[in-house]
Amino acid sequence: DAKTTQPTSMDCAEGRAANLPCNHSTISGNEYVYWYRQIHSQGPQYIIHGLKNNETNEMASLIITEDRKSSTLILPHATLRDTAVYYCIVRVGGDYKLSFGAGTTVTVRA
């Protein structure tokens, strides 16, 4: 699996959009970009994933650059409950392994 690089931490204001960057410059053509988050001492929660196109669901939007070497997760209106560690993961579809790195600790402040 390709390695990802994320900022260690970031703060954002409640009610504002939170933009979480991820670099994956060695991503292969058959690797998907996945985002999970983990609220303290809970199981990871799936957020969204994509291959080439931008994706949106009820939780977030995923913007993938045209060269696929980086992506941004957008939480449109951050709330205090969005405070968590966010993980950007790349994996081949069908591969069992999810390689969780250190992630980005996001703190939403009132």
Add this chain to the structure above:
Amino acid sequence: ETGVTQTPRHLVMGMTNKKSLKCEQHLGHNAMYWYKQSAKKPLELMFVYSLEERVENNSVPSRFSPECPNSSHLFLHLHTLQPEDSALYLCASSLEGGPHTDTQYFGPGTRLTVL
């Protein structure tokens, strides 16, 4: 609520005890996973079951013994554990069949403390 439940949520055991962790998924999935998350460390994949057959065992010590009696249930049997085995044990499940269906969904975890 992800559709994956784990019991117990907390467990304290001595090094000579035998205990079991249980995972149940209500999503109609056909693959199940055990992960370990130690303090300040990334998640580590321990075991994978696909269609009730073990397909991956990542050099896990024999004091951890998985069991998958059917596609909805997964157990992790524990015996003669060490204090360093204290961690959050996470179960996940997925539906094999393609990159848009094999997303892993996690349970809430069992916080294990070995004394």
